[in-house]
Amino acid sequence: QVQLQESGPGLVKPSETLSLTCTVSGGSISSYYWSWIRQPPGKGLEWIGDFYYSGSTNYSPSLKSRVTISVDPSKNQFSLKLNSVTAADTAVYYCARAAIAVATAFDIWGQGTMVTVSS
Amino acid sequence: QSVLTQPPSVSGAPGQRVTISCTGSSSNIGAGYDVHWYQQLPGTAPKLLIYGNSNRPSGVPDRLSGSKSGTSASLAITGLQAEDEADYYCQSYDSRLSGYVFGTGTKVTV
Numbered sequence: 001q002v003q004l005q006e007s008g009p010g011l012v013k014p015s016e017t018l019s020l021t022c023t024v025s026g027g028s029i030s031s032y033y034w035s036w037i038r039q040p041p042g043k044g045l046e047w048i049g050d051f052y053y054s055g056s057t058n059y060s061p062s063l064k065s066r067v068t069i070s071v072d073p074s075k076n077q078f079s080l081k082l083n084s085v086t087a088a089d090t091a092v093y094y095c096a097r098a099a100i101a102v103a104t105a106f107d108i109w110g111q112g113t114m115v116t117v118s119s
Numbered sequence: 120q121s122v123l124t125q126p127p128s129v130s131g132a133p134g135q136r137v138t139i140s141c142t143g144s145s146s147n148i149g150a151g152y153d154v155h156w157y158q159q160l161p162g163t164a165p166k167l168l169i170y171g172n173s174n175r176p177s178g179v180p181d182r183l184s185g186s187k188s189g190t191s192a193s194l195a196i197t198g199l200q201a202e203d204e205a206d207y208y209c210q211s212y213d214s215r216l217s218g219y220v221f222g223t224g225t226k227v228t229v
Contacts, residue, residue: 035219044208045224047219061217102171102176103155105153105171109166
């Protein structure tokens with residue numbers, strides 16, 4: 001059973017860089033799309049970006065200038081970096097898998113990690 | 120902001136049928152991209168309910184069904200149960216934004 005687990009600081013100062021890691025267990029990081037999705041408190045879901053195991057990445061236009069998603073296949077992990085954060089970046093951050101077998105829907109999600117941007 | 124519009128809330132009595140609409144445009148649902156539906160219980164991660172417009176993953180009861188027509192999609196829940204109280208989100212791909220988009224979300228009250 002594939003499981004995803006997010007990790008990283010729960011508090012980031014304004015203007016600094018938010019860094020999170022998603023560890024994939026129970027399966028390989030190959031042959032799937034891997035995304036980061038966030039949800040501000042009391043609000044809806046926002047897709048941040050994804051990468052395919054072949055190395056291609058895609059980012060939300062609204063965040064593209066501040067986001068980097070990278071992968072470490074040796075550790076079965078992928079990471080999110082969001083720079084120049086503000087209070088508007090306060091949210092629960094989820095990592096999720098999209099599989100072609102389910103029409104690239106997000107079929108597996110991490111439990112989410114709350115990140116607060118505050119001084 | 121979300122490019123897929125859902126009603127903020129729907130409600131129904133136990134046993135009744137409710138539907139949740141998801142309205143998009145010619146750059147997402149209307150362009151033929153698949154629509155997926157998720158259920159989010161309070162304090163938990165979203166769970167995939169429907170993929171590819173109308174397909175249910177293993178374990179999802181057949182009380183839930185999805186459909187798509189034109190620039191819109193719908194999720195129907197029949198035989199409403201207390202455990203169905205949750206937030207529901209539709210999701211698709213948008214060619215103008217070159218990325219995935221979610222609906223505004225609908226709170227279902229039983």
